Amino acid sequence: DAGITQSPRYKITETGRQVTLMCHQTWSHSYMFWYRQDLGHGLRLIYYSAAADITDKGEVPDGYVVSRSKTENFPLTLESATRSQTSVYFCASSESHSNQPQHFGDGTRLSIL
Amino acid sequence: TQLLEQSPQFLSIQEGENLTVYCNSSSVFSSLQWYRQEPGEGPVLLVTVVTGGEVKKLKRLTFQFGDARKDSSLHITAAQPGDTGLYLCAGVRGKLVFGAGTILRVKS
Structure with a gap:
């Protein structure tokens, strides 16, 4: 089915571990985004990508790394997880410009102990 | 401090x-999304x-963009339990900027 898929849906890990969240979209959208959602803060942009091999920082990029070797995939890596990175992470995509409506995945709930 | 303030929480x-x-x-904002x-x-x-002053209707939901394109409102008429959810506004300033959201609970 066409859409945007995030995996895993739930993840528990320990501080200091590396963890990668996966995002795959089947629309061939140019733009992809990673957000974190925390109570009282809404959605905050971590990183975004305008095309394959083009990525840029968002509002809260520290502690995160992204790559985009293929248009359809946009993985997010926490290099050394910290408790403050416990959150729900959403991946999104949009057709062309960064201000177009975004289509979201169902999120990954990440807990760091 | 949020660039977009939503109320009530x-x-x-x-x-x-x-x-x-x-x-x-x-x-x-150049545009605003809900x-x-x-x-x-x-x-x-x-x-x-x-467009500043624009009003859009989606069944029982009415959305309005302020004349100066700095604010927006969402009005729901005759709310139903199916309307329960988190409502987020997002303004476009180069990138999309989200408000913190309004949690709506409609009791039957």
Whole structure:
């Protein structure tokens, strides 16, 4: 089915571990985004990508790394997880410009102990 | 400090009541989007408003963009339990900037 898929849906890990969240979209959208959602803060942009091999920082990029070797995939890596990175992470995509409506995945709930 | 302030943060009402959610900023946006999010799912776009003063209707939902394109409102008429969810406004200033959201609970 066409859409945007995030995996895993739930993840528990320990501080200091590396963890990668996966995002795959089947629309061939140019733009992809990673957000974190925390109570009282809404959605905050971590990183975004305008095309394959083009990525840029968002509002809260520290502690995160992204790559985009293929248009359809946009993985997010926490290099050394910290408790403050416990959150729900959403991946999104949009057709062309960064201000177009975004289509979201169902999120990954990440807990760091 | 949020660039977009949404109010109220939480709203609990009875089925059939009317309500309004506000999205305010001191900044001008080229357009504004409203999303609805249900538990365990990602936000889903409801509407985009582009022109200052624009009003859009989606069944019982009415969206308005302020004349100066700094604020917006969402009015729901005769709310139903199916309207329960998190409502997010997002302004476009180069990138999309989200408000913190309004949690709406409609009791039957």
